[in-house]
Amino acid sequence: MGVLENKARARLFYKYLSKVYDQVNPFIWNEEMRAEALSMLDIQEGDRVLDVGCGTGFATEGLLEHTADVHGLDQSPHQLEHAWRKFGKHGDVRFYFGDAERLPFADGVFDTVWSSGSIEYWPNPIAALREAKRVVKPGGRVLIVGPNHPDSTLFGTLADAMMLFYDEAEADRMFAEAGFEEITHRTMGPSYSPEIAITTVARVPAEGEVETELAA
Amino acid sequence: MNESLLEIVCCPLDKHDLDLEVIQRTDEEIAEGRLVCTECGEEYPIEDGIPNLLPPDMRDG
Numbered sequence: 001m002g003v004l005e006n007k008a009r010a011r012l013f014y015k016y017l018s019k020v021y022d023q024v025n026p027f028i029w030n031e032e033m034r035a036e037a038l039s040m041l042d043i044q045e046g047d048r049v050l051d052v053g054c055g056t057g058f059a060t061e062g063l064l065e066h067t068a069d070v071h072g073l074d075q076s077p078h079q080l081e082h083a084w085r086k087f088g089k090h091g092d093v094r095f096y097f098g099d100a101e102r103l104p105f106a107d108g109v110f111d112t113v114w115s116s117g118s119i120e121y122w123p124n125p126i127a128a129l130r131e132a133k134r135v136v137k138p139g140g141r142v143l144i145v146g147p148n149h150p151d152s153t154l155f156g157t158l159a160d161a162m163m164l165f166y167d168e169a170e171a172d173r174m175f176a177e178a179g180f181e182e183i184t185h186r187t188m189g190p191s192y193s194p195e196i197a198i199t200t201v202a203r204v205p206a207e208g209e210v211e212t213e214l215a216a
Numbered sequence: 217m218n219e220s221l222l223e224i225v226c227c228p229l230d231k232h233d234l235d236l237e238v239i240q241r242t243d244e245e246i247a248e249g250r251l252v253c254t255e256c257g258e259e260y261p262i263e264d265g266i267p268n269l270l271p272p273d274m275r276d277g
Binding site for chain 1: 218227229231267
């Protein structure tokens with residue numbers, strides 16, 4: 001195989017790579033989508049909310065419109081520095097370095113867990129969902145925004161090779177396996193690509209409720 | 217990190233409580249210090265007020 005052929009392949013690959021990155025680019029996650037996702041929750045003033053993978057703090061900003069008690073966790077100092085510029089490093093929003101799959105919080109200490117634009121980078125999304133479920137109090141809710149799976153088979157295969165994409169059926173499966181109930185989804189996006197993101201809200205079973213065991 | 221947050225944080229590895237060792241503080245805000253797991257002894261630094269609760273294998277990544 002010649003060098004040119006390799007380069008041609010590389011260009012082709014890059015062309016699709018850029019396309020995928022455009023699809024998950026944070027700029028397509030806009031204020032309207034954020035407001036729609038927030039409307040799927042019922043956050044009350046005083047609720048303690050965790051933003052997993054808060055990054056630059058775009059969602060954090062929306063959460064603050066509902067409650068003052070917002071906690072942001074991320075693994076990247078580069079991303080968090082943007083958030084610190086917005087909210088202050090030692091202000092009302094509390095920041096932590098941490099891992100979504102191994103959360104550094106005690107059981108049931110949050111009313112709600114939110115995560116947008118982060119699940120696609122989690123090596124083990126079900127482990128992270130189980131952790132989100134653990135730190136939310138019984139009966140509380142978890143909301144996850146991720147990239148909806150592209151329909152085209154070729155594009156879908158390329159997308160799968162890059163990072164996690166999922167559709168409603170796959171989200172149902174992941175959330176059920178992590179032990180959630182009342183799982184609902186909404187696809188959203190800007191007008192030119194209205195189903196680019198999938199937002200899932202699910203409930204942590206209330207205390208005393210028997211969790212449904214999935215057949216292995 | 218506000219001292220009151222000790223009630224909600226835990227060791228990311230074994231989920232046990234953390235002990236606070238203060239190096240520098242202003243009232244209830246801990247600027248520099250360490251959080252030490254009461255079970256496994258793993259230490260998590262607090263630097264410029266931010267607790268680094270990444271598991272050890274992810275630090276400085």
